[in-house]
Amino acid sequence: MLTARHLTLSYGPTPALRGASLHLEAGESTALMGASGSGKSSLLHCLAGVLVPDTGDVHLDGVALSGLKDRDRSRLRLERIGVVFQHGDLVPELTVIENVALPLQLLGVKRAEARRRAQDLLAELGVADVADRRTSTVSGGQAQRAAVARAVVHEPAVVLADEPTGALDSLNAEAVMDALTTLVRRTGAALLVVTHDNLVASHLDRLVTLSDGAVVPTGQEAAR
Amino acid sequence: MTSVLTLGLRLAWGTREQRLRSVAVAVASALGSGSLLLVWAIARDRLLGAGAFHSEAGFVVVGAVLMVALPVVAMVATVARLQTRGREERLANLRRLGLSAARTRLVAAVEVGVASATGVLLGIPLYLGLGWLTQRIDVTGQPWNPYLFTVPTYGWVGVLLGVLVVAVLVAAWPPTDQNDRSVESDRGRTDDVRRPGLWRLGPLLLGLAVCGWSVLHTFGDYVSDAQAYVILVGVALAGFGLLLAAPVLVRLVADVGVKVARGPVTTIATRRLQARPGSVLRVVATLMAVLVVLAGARGVIAAFQDLPQYEEAERSFSQEQVAEVSASAAEAAGIVATLNETPGVERVIALPMTLVTIEDQDRDDESILAAVATCAELKDAGARVPDCVEGRLLVGDSRPDLLTAKSGTVTALTEPQGPYLEPPDELPNREGPSAGLDLSDAVTVPADDLYDWGVEGGVHLVIPPDAAEIGEVVAATDRQLVVHGPPGRGLTTTLDQAGIWSYSAYDTADYDFGQSMLFLMWALAAVLFVLGLFTVTVALVDRAAARRQENASLRALGTSPGVLRRAQFLEAVVPVLLGTVSAVLVGWFGGNAYLSFGLVDPLPVPWLLLAGSVLGSFVVAGLTVFGIGSDSGPEDVRRG
Structure with a gap:
């Protein structure tokens, strides 16, 4: 499914990744943990094709992301990858339903159809009542559930979440994680969640630890 | 503290x-x-x-x-x-x-x-x-x-x-x-989306109403101070009101856009406009002010340029200066010689000036001023009489008595009194020699051709030098010396310094005021352009920085740079286009409102300025997409 091999990445003189490798399988959920500055988000953005590693490769279904042009990487990301950020990062000027329908519209789905599918998903996540409100007028928990809906509405092969519950209280965090894992399991996508929270990690199938820019070898990883 | x-x-x-x-x-x-x-x-x-x-x-x-x-x-x-x-x-x-x-x-x-x-x-x-x-x-x-x-x-x-x-x-x-x-x-x-209040439309509507009233109202020869001030306030209200009202108009367009938007580009752009309809307009407010000034001030300038003294002065500055000197027949040759030696004098045309009475008219009651000149001399003196025929009398078409008269008497003027602004009521001296004049073969020409030229006030009649029996009259009568100088100002001063009293038709005060207004308009436009450019530049840089994270997250979703750029372009071009085009139209309308009480022809639609505004809007909107959607920097995507 999604494989990263020996990724290195530096921001100027500061190394962020030092040979990180990771493999995600369809239908499997993975927690990526590590201390602040260990390179978790950098790894996630390399996996998403947002950042191109200095060395190493990321392959999605056998396609090397680093070999693609920016435009093609964007298209691949749009079709095959869903992303959730810590603060949702919804477009503040759009309504909740417009945010969720956005990936579908970008993929060329007709507006009415995109809104219908977005509305269904929002209803499933219990936030249909705020569908027509701007994201800046809803609570953090509601916004984050909308962000989850936006990440999975087009049924991507991989969902990457960067501390999706980091800004939420425990109740909302629980609800968001339940929604995320339920939806991902149903679609059979691979899920990677960057988190500091052991409780969040407990929702997921396996745990990967990143330290100083490299994945700490575990029995599971070594076996892969 | x-x-x-x-x-x-x-x-x-x-x-x-x-x-x-x-x-x-x-x-x-x-x-x-x-x-x-x-x-x-x-x-x-x-x-x-x-x-x-x-x-x-x-x-x-x-x-x-x-x-x-x-x-x-x-x-x-x-x-x-x-x-x-x-x-x-x-x-x-x-x-x-x-x-x-x-x-x-x-x-x-x-x-x-x-x-x-x-x-x-x-x-x-x-x-x-x-x-x-x-x-x-x-x-x-x-x-x-x-x-x-x-x-x-x-x-x-x-x-x-x-x-x-x-x-x-x-x-x-x-x-x-x-x-x-x-x-x-x-x-x-x-809710962080504040709809601009409809009260913002008030000043614009009031200003446009006043301008509309001014354009439609028929003013007589007299416009009271109160009327003039009301119109000027109306013009100012329309100009400033537009800046105030523009966010309402943009929001209106955005509301319609959201309803009809089908794709992600239009959805993002119109929603952003809905959220902040005034943000781009604030940035281009100065450019709008420039356009209002450029489109509207033309009306003020046109009002000045329509004044006859402005036109005279314009001719002096762009073509040649003309002054007049009156001289008796005896001293004319000497004065002409002095004038020809005076620096700044290019040529002098001496025209004998006479008085004509027609048929049984009592010359004490009414006399007609007439010059004695050939067509060539008339042309040389600055008169444009395309219908002039050599050897024939020329009669202006404004006096019915002249047009019907068959004969008259021409009398020499023998005491020069200065420029003849009008045929003098009190004739200087009527004791000069006289001669009969045959008017039956006169050529009728437009009165303005004889009246509106270098000799102030002009004449009603031009007698050819070879007309029968006038030799004695011409020899004795006064001369009007038409003095020509190079384009510019100061000919009369030069003549004064040479000891020759002269008169010039134009009044530089009106011309200078009009030119000053024109200079001020361009100075204002230049200053406002610089201010506008600076404001636009810093605001766009700030906007790009503020949107960087939002765009980075959209890129992470897989949004292509093209989508982001098109959305940004659309978001920028709608208010800029709306603002600049409406500024030109409001300025033009305000300029016409000002002209309406001066009985001056209305300004034509400023198509060139409108075309420039449309083109400029696309350029400015195009500039805003620079850097949008480029690869995100580490600070935009690093979270952990």
Whole structure:
């Protein structure tokens, strides 16, 4: 499914990744943990094709992301990858339903159809009542559930979440994680969640630890 | 208190971004104060020194200064609120630390005030330097007056303090909703999309109504002061009202756009416009003001250019100067010789001037002024009589008695009385020789051809020199010497210095005032253009920085750079296009309203300016997409 091999990445003189490798399988959920500055988000953005590693490769279904042009990487990301950020990062000027329908519209789905599918998903996540409100007028928990809906509405092969519950209280965090894992399991996508929270990690199938820019070898990883 | 001041200074000069922001505030304050002082001085010198319309000149000076003041306020306000989000988060953090609201605002005021005060002080040498350069410009030979090229004391105080106060007030203004949200533990749930109030349409509608009334109303020969002021206020209301009303219009377009939007590009662009309909307009407000001035001031200039004395002066400056000297037959040759030797005199045409009475008319009651000249001499003297026929009398078509007369008497004038503004009621001397005149074969020509030329007042009749029996009359009669000089001013002064009393038809005061208005208009346009360009530049850089994270997250979703750029372009082009085109149309309408009470032909639709506005809007909108959607930097995507 999604494989990263020996990724290195530096921001100027500061190394962020030092040979990180990771493999995600369809239908499997993975927690990526590590201390602040260990390179978790950098790894996630390399996996998403947002950042191109200095060395190493990321392959999605056998396609090397680093070999693609920016435009093609964007298209691949749009079709095959869903992303959730810590603060949702919804477009503040759009309504909740417009945010969720956005990936579908970008993929060329007709507006009415995109809104219908977005509305269904929002209803499933219990936030249909705020569908027509701007994201800046809803609570953090509601916004984050909308962000989850936006990440999975087009049924991507991989969902990457960067501390999706980091800004939420425990109740909302629980609800968001339940929604995320339920939806991902149903679609059979691979899920990677960057988190500091052991409780969040407990929702997921396996745990990967990143330290100083490299994945700490575990029995599971070594076996892969 | 000291700690608050220190904190303000640290915030002004702490990080690289803060230093850039402070420099931008200082530059904006310098440009603002310098340009206000410069326009004030130019307006005073050009208008008060022009020697005409003294009572109106004061209003125009105030209007010119206000015209620059508005864009200066917009520019300083825009720059003082740069990096709003980050700045308000910093200030909100101070509130969290326990700083009172008043002290937090004081920190903000100090942060911006120091930079603005520095800029205001830099505005003084900027004004002096630009003023020195301006006074090197030749405006149709009108000298610059160092006593008028000044700003009154209250003006200095008003400008220097005003710019500083605007910057400080804007910086210390109560936090926006973003700030409120940043200090809330639960992220804000208030609606941050404020619909611009419909009251904003009021001044524009009122101004347009007054202009409409002015254009449709038929004014007689007399326009009262009250009517004139109402119209001028209406024009001003329309211009300033447009700036106020533009966000409402943009919001209206955005609302319609949201309803009809089908794709992600239009959805994103129209939703952003809905959320902040005035943000781009604030940036292009100065450009809108430029266009209103350019489109509208043409009306004011056209009103001046329609004055006959302006046209005469224009001819003197663009073609040649003409003056007249009266001389008796005896002294004419000597005066012509003196004139020909006078520097600045190019040629002298001597035309015998006579009086004509027709048939049984009593010459004591009514006489007609007539020149004796060939067609060539007429042309040489500056008259354009295309229907002139050599050897035939020419009769202007304005006097029915002349047109029907068959004969008359021509009498010599023997005591020159100066230029004949009208056929004199009291004839100078009627005792000169007379001769009969056959009018039956006269050629009728348009009266204006004989009346509107170098000889002030012109004549009603032109007699060919070879007309029968007039030799004795011509030999005895006075001469009108038409003196020609090169284009420019000062011919009459030159003749005075040569001891020759002369008269010139044109009045330079009106011409100078019109030219001063024209110069002031271009100076205003140039100043406003510079202010607008600076405001647009800094605002666009700030906007691009503010959108960087949002665009980075959209890119992470897989949104292509093209989609982001098209959305940004659409978001920018709608308000800029709406603002600039409506500014041209409102300015044009206002200009016509002004012209309507001067009985001057209306201005044609300024198609060129409209086309330029459309093109310019696309260029400005195109500039806003630079850097949008490019690869995100680490700071935009790094979270862990």
